[in-house]
Amino acid sequence: MTGIGARITHEFTQHLDAVLELSHRINTHPELAFEEHDTSAALVAALESGGFTVEKGVAGLPTAFVASAGSGELVFGICAEMDALPDIGHGCGHNTIAAAAVGAALALAPHADELGLTVRVFGTPAEERGTGKEIMVNRGAFDGTHAAMMVHPSLKDVVEPRLRASLSWEVTYTGRGAHASRPWNALNAADATVVAQTAIGLLRQQLPDGIRVHHLVTEAGAAVNVIADRAVVQCMIRCDTIAEVEDVWERVRRCFDAGAVATGTTVAYTQLSSIYREFRHDPDLAPLFEKNARAIGRTFPDYPDTMFGSTDMGNVSLQVPALHPMLSFDLPPEDGNHTAAFAAAAGGPEGDRFVHDAGLAMALTIADAARSEAVRSRLLAG
DSSP: THHHHHHHHHHHHHHHHHHHHHHHHHHSSSOOTTTHHHHHHHHHHHHHHTTOOOEGGGGGTTTOOEEEOOOOSSSEEEEOOOOOBTTTTTTOHHHHHHHHHHHHHHHHGGGGTTTTTTEEEEEETTTTTHHHHHHHHHEEEEEEEEOEEEEEEESBBBSBBBBOOOEEEEEEEEOOEETTTTTOOOOOOHHHHHHHHHHHHHHHSSOTTOOOOEEEEEOOOSTTEEOEEEEEEEEEESSHHHHHHHHHHHHHHHHHHHHHHHOOEEEEEEEEEEEEOOOOOOHHHHHHHHHHHHHHOOOOOOOOOBBBBOOTTHHHHHOOOEOOOOOOOOOOOGSSSSSHHHHHHHTTTHHHHHHHHHHEEEEEEOOOOOOOOOHHHHHHOO
């Protein structure tokens, strides 16, 4: 490698030890959605030390920020996810995502003007719950950005993973409580959840392949000798598009209705704030990333299944051209995303390997996009 690619690689290497230390620090101190105060502050400090100007509290979100370096016409964003999962910690590896974003940005910053770039790092809270990027998009944080990307850890190396839309609802049953030894006049709200779950299980036979309906009973009484007068279920549906999610919800809702009819309880529905929209991978950025990741040593097998979960980076991809590749941790299948084992790996050698590979591949990909007359012109044209 010669020229600017070599200089970007050298710059990335110069910052790598500090970036890995940042990843470990975030992994050790996980913070939940919209509460990523220490994480956000650590990322901001690292970027400010690299010459970035940082706007904090973006879109009315205390932990969100936008850091900028360079003055080029092409504005390219790198998203840094920050939040952790309850009980598990960084079971989706957001510490490595954030650190890789910082590493890529620090490597690009000294060369931004030469490349005609403005580099922006978006500190995006609440990916796991609350979809912070949806809020940031709707409030204009991504306005004026021509493209954006991030890389996510998983168990596979995939340039264009299938990332799906999802919505969630809270379902509340209200019945009539009683002593469990004299239940004749009770209306059992907990039983309503059993009927609903059974109906959803049967409905799955008629749902198209790939549609996912998840549900979790979060409240259904507190004592075995008390008939529950209240029960609460959370339900998430994943499909290829938001429109398809809404269609499936109409069928799932009738399953919850059935629980109320069967038990004589009443049921109320609240759509939760988390909105994960479908993802559109940019066709020009994808091959550039694959080329650079392969040069670093990553391989991209022809997996029969490249379906993953949902991400609010999809919400960004509907606003600006975007890319969201996956790079793997070398772990057994049972230790995949959203497990304690994955959180531990994110703070160890596998996480460090990801930070290096994802950060450097992103930096080189953005530089290639800036130097390609065809890609650059298309991105600037919107």
